[in-house]
Amino acid sequence: MDSDTTPTSILPAHACWELLRGAAYGRLVLCIDGQPEIFPINAQVDHGTLVFRTSEGSKQREAEGALVAYEADGVLADGSRAWSVVIKGTASTIQRTAELMSTIHLPLHPWEPGRKDRFMRIVPASITGRSFEVTPVPSAQRIPAASDE
Amino acid sequence: MDSDTTPTSILPAHACWELLRGAAYGRLVLCIDGQPEIFPINAQVDHGTLVFRTSEGSKQREAEGALVAYEADGVLADGSRAWSVVIKGTASTIQRTAELMSTIHLPLHPWEPGRKDRFMRIVPASITGRSFEVTPVPSAQRIPAASDE
Numbered sequence: 001m002d003s004d005t006t007p008t009s010i011l012p013a014h015a016c017w018e019l020l021r022g023a024a025y026g027r028l029v030l031c032i033d034g035q036p037e038i039f040p041i042n043a044q045v046d047h048g049t050l051v052f053r054t055s056e057g058s059k060q061r062e063a064e065g066a067l068v069a070y071e072a073d074g075v076l077a078d079g080s081r082a083w084s085v086v087i088k089g090t091a092s093t094i095q096r097t098a099e100l101m102s103t104i105h106l107p108l109h110p111w112e113p114g115r116k117d118r119f120m121r122i123v124p125a126s127i128t129g130r131s132f133e134v135t136p137v138p139s140a141q142r143i144p145a146a147s148d149e
Numbered sequence: 150m151d152s153d154t155t156p157t158s159i160l161p162a163h164a165c166w167e168l169l170r171g172a173a174y175g176r177l178v179l180c181i182d183g184q185p186e187i188f189p190i191n192a193q194v195d196h197g198t199l200v201f202r203t204s205e206g207s208k209q210r211e212a213e214g215a216l217v218a219y220e221a222d223g224v225l226a227d228g229s230r231a232w233s234v235v236i237k238g239t240a241s242t243i244q245r246t247a248e249l250m251s252t253i254h255l256p257l258h259p260w261e262p263g264r265k266d267r268f269m270r271i272v273p274a275s276i277t278g279r280s281f282e283v284t285p286v287p288s289a290q291r292i293p294a295a296s297d298e
Contacts, residue, residue: 029186
C-alpha cells in the first residue's frame with residue numbers, strides 16, 4: 001500500500017468482517033502462470049471464512065488449493081468515504097456432506113446466474129481493510145450495444 | 150469463465166471501452182511471488198490504454214513491467230443487469246515528458262487521496278467484458294467503528 005495517504009483509515013478486523021457481511025459481491029483473484037485473473041463472485045461470510053458458489057469449470061479447477069485474494073469495496077452511507085477489504089488465503093472445494101449441508105443455508109445466490117452447484121471456501125490467512133475519502137463515483141450506467149452469447 | 154452461464158452476454162470491445170470510460174474506479178491486480186494482490190485505483194481510458202496515478206510506492210515498483218489485470222464492474226441503469234470488464238496487459242511508468250504532459254489533462258483524481266505524482270499506463274493485450282443478470286445488491290453501508298491510521 002502507499003505510505004503517504006494520510007486520510008486513509010486502517011479498519012480493524014471486526015469492521016472488515018462486518019463490511020464483508022454486508023457486501024453482496026466481490027472479486028476473486030488468482031494467479032495462473034503468473035497472469036492475474038479476476039472474477040466477480042457472490043461470496044458470503046461463514047464463521048470467519050468466505051464461501052462462494054461456482055460451477056465445475058476453470059475457475060474452480062484453478063482456485064483449488066491456490067493462494068487467492070478476495071476483495072470487496074463500496075461507498076459508505078454518508079457518501080464521503082469508500083472502503084475496501086481484502087482477504088488473502090487458500091481456496092478449496094467443500095467436500096464433506098455435513099459441511100456442505102451447513103453452507104446450503106447461506107444466502108449464496110450467484111451474482112451471475114447459471115448452474116453453480118459447487119461450493120468453495122476461502123480460509124483467510126489475512127484480512128485487511130481501509131476506508132478513505134473519495135471523489136464522487138458515477139451512478140449506474142447505460143449499456144452500449146451488446147451481443148448475446 | 151464458466152461455460153454454462155447462459156444468461157451471460159459477451160460484450161463487444163467497443164462496449165467494454167465505453168463502460169470503462171464511464172467507470173470512476175476499478176481494481177488493479179498483480180501477482181507478487183505467486184500471491185494475488187488487488188488495489189482499488191482510479192484509472193482513465195486514454196487512446197486505447199488505461200492510465201492511473203500512483204505514488205512512488207510498492208504498488209508502482211511491483212507493477213512496473215509486470216503482467217497486470219484491471220477490472221471494473223457495475224450495475225446498468227435499469228438495475229437488471231451487471232457488467233464486468235477486464236483488461237489484461239503490461240503496466241509501465243510514463244516517462245517521456247510529452248506523454249506525461251498529455252496525461253496531465255486526464256480527469257485522474259485519485260480514488261484514494263494522497264501524493265500520487267506518478268502516472269502509469271496499462272497497454273492492453275486483451276479486453277473482455279460480460280453483462281449478466283444479477284440479484285439485487287445492497288446500497289451504501291454504514292461503517293463499523295474504524296481507527297485512524
